[in-house]
Amino acid sequence: MSLASLWKSQKGELATKHIQAMIGLAGDGKLRDGSNASEEFREFLTNVPSTMLGRYANECLGSEKFSEASAALQDVINEVGRRLGFKVQNGLYRGKVNEIGNDGLWHSDDSSAIILETKTTDTYTIELDTLANYRKKLASEKKIELEKSSILIVVGRNETDSLEAQVRGSRHAWDIRLISVEALLRLVTVKEELEDPQVVQKIQQILRPKEYTKVDEIIDLVFSAAKDVKEEEKIQHEIEPAEEGEKRFTPVNFREACITRLQPQLKTVLIKRTAALFSSSDEKAGVICLNSRKHEQGKHSKYWFAFHPHQKETIVKYPHGYVAFGCGSADLIIFIPAKEFVGWLERFWTTELEGRIYWHVRIVGDKAKLTMDTKAGFEPIDVTQYLVK
Numbered sequence: 001m002s003l004a005s006l007w008k009s010q011k012g013e014l015a016t017k018h019i020q021a022m023i024g025l026a027g028d029g030k031l032r033d034g035s036n037a038s039e040e041f042r043e044f045l046t047n048v049p050s051t052m053l054g055r056y057a058n059e060c061l062g063s064e065k066f067s068e069a070s071a072a073l074q075d076v077i078n079e080v081g082r083r084l085g086f087k088v089q090n091g092l093y094r095g096k097v098n099e100i101g102n103d104g105l106w107h108s109d110d111s112s113a114i115i116l117e118t119k120t121t122d123t124y125t126i127e128l129d130t131l132a133n134y135r136k137k138l139a140s141e142k143k144i145e146l147e148k149s150s151i152l153i154v155v156g157r158n159e160t161d162s163l164e165a166q167v168r169g170s171r172h173a174w175d176i177r178l179i180s181v182e183a184l185l186r187l188v189t190v191k192e193e194l195e196d197p198q199v200v201q202k203i204q205q206i207l208r209p210k211e212y213t214k215v216d217e218i219i220d221l222v223f224s225a226a227k228d229v230k231e232e233e234k235i236q237h238e239i240e241p242a243e244e245g246e247k248r249f250t251p252v253n254f255r256e257a258c259i260t261r262l263q264p265q266l267k268t269v270l271i272k273r274t275a276a277l278f279s280s281s282d283e284k285a286g287v288i289c290l291n292s293r294k295h296e297q298g299k300h301s302k303y304w305f306a307f308h309p310h311q312k313e314t315i316v317k318y319p320h321g322y323v324a325f326g327c328g329s330a331d332l333i334i335f336i337p338a339k340e341f342v343g344w345l346e347r348f349w350t351t352e353l354e355g356r357i358y359w360h361v362r363i364v365g366d367k368a369k370l371t372m373d374t375k376a377g378f379e380p381i382d383v384t385q386y387l388v389k
Contacts, residue, residue: 002026003044008269019056019076020066031071033092041072042090045079046281047269050192053080054185061120061156061181074118077154077181078104081116083188083273084207085200091116102134105143106152108204113144119163120156126163128172135175150209151176154184177209195275197310255289257330261388262287265335266320277314286318288338290361294328303327305361312342327363327370333388334363334370344381347374 003026007014014022023029026044027037045053053076060073071093081088086106095101104116115135119126131151139146153176155163160178167176187203259270259278266285270278279286288311292303305325315321321338349360362373363383372381 003040004047007044007047015052019059019072020068022056023068023072031068031075031093033094033096038071038075038093042075042079043281045075046082047271049272050080050083050185050188053083053188057156057181057185070118070120073120073156073181074103077116077118077184080184080188081106081114083271084191084203086114086204100134100137100141101130102138105138107144110148111145112148112150112204112208113138114150114152114207115144117151117153118156119153126153126166128167128170128176132172132175152207153178154181155179156181174209177207179207191274192272193275195308195310197314199274252291252293254291254326254330258289258291258324258326258333259287261330261333262289262322262324262335265388266322276311279318284318285320285322286315286338287322287324288315289324289326291326292328292363300364301328301366303363305363306358307345307348307361308356308358312345316342325361325363332367334383334386335388336383336386344372347378347381348372349375 001009003022006025022044023031023037023041026040027035029037031038031041045056057073057076057080060069060076074093075090078088078090081104086108088107089105091103091105092099092101102115103118106114106116108114115131115138117126117131131153135144135146135149135151138144139149151172153163153167155178157180160180164178167173167178170176187206191199191203255276255278256272259272263270266280266287268280268285270280270285270287272278276288276290277286278289288307290305290307292305295302295304303325307323311323315323315338318338323336323338323341325334325336326332327334345359350357351360364371364373364380365384367387368384369382370384370387372383374380
């Protein structure tokens with residue numbers, strides 16, 4: 001059984017194990033270029049949450065050294081690149097004659113590319129000319145466009161003064177960007193907590209060499225993070241009316257619990273991509289998960305949700321796309337195929353708030369019968385059949 005299959009069946013037991021132990025369960029337990037162990041370990045990494053990627057990176061950099069640490073860190077960082085929205089090609093663990101020895105190659109949708117170099121420490125100088133030659137060779141083989149490519153050095157420790165000085169003093173300074181593992185992982189956290197579809201593009205731009213006399217791009221990313229949270233709170237307050245005398249409340253979030261229940265339905269592991277989007281490692285299955293607290297109005301319970309145009313555009317791209325509505329808790333989930341749900345959108349009310357348009361989705365009832373309210377001219381939609389048992 002492959003390591004990824006073991007993870008799916010024994011997640012609780014394996015989640016706390018050290019990365020060295022997990023590598024030991026892959027193939028012959030040795031990460032080598034082209035080996036089954038390497039293939040299994042990389043597949044396994046695509047199925048774990050980003051919090052575990054962070055822990056694994058720290059274990060590779062920890063005081064307890066192990067023989068596979070450097071290769072494992074390289075694989076972890078390449079998986080982090082995938083979580084940041086890049087299309088990633090893993091590189092070589094060890095250089096070979098007549099082979100390009102880059103650690104990874106990250107492509108963006110705009111045809112730009114990043115050549116990855118990972119280092120556990122900046123204790124030793126890096127042969128920047130060698131990295132520059134990797135870039136030229138990749139361009140000569142038509143794998144990248146030279147003028148739309150750059151080099152990213154990811155360093156395990158935050159103390160990078162000597163490496164920064166080396167880069168600044170070299171003729172390659174304008175082609176190289178430097179970042180710590182910790183900072184790179186923070187970018188993943190930012191991406192996963194936001195819904196702004198422009199965040200991925202802004203993060204990818206920050207990782208490219210720029211002259212930062214003007215810091216607009218960095219400010220834009222920070223502003224997007226604050227703005228996204230603020231606007232979601234406004235929308236939640238707009239769609240979830242408070243009872244008389246009740247104070248406005250912080251929006252609920254039990255998406256992770258909902259996804260835990262939905263994974264057996266889809267027979268796959270779902271990885272968090274943004275605040276509401278979860279998908280399988282092969283990107284065949286995707287779920288937009290929305291939550292609402294329970295409101296008692298008269299004899300009925302009501303649940304209020306906002307569904308956004310960018311969520312519609314995202315979820316219909318998946319061969320197996322779904323929209324999940326967590327009603328009050330993860331115990332009551334309405335789970336609807338995306339193509340079917342999108343066909344209902346014209347029946348719902350819409351609101352425009354500070355330039356953002358969204359659909360109101362209101363679910364009424366309990367486990368016996370649940371319906372979606374619709375605007376005048378449409379019958380309520382019975383969604384009881386979509387209740388997760």
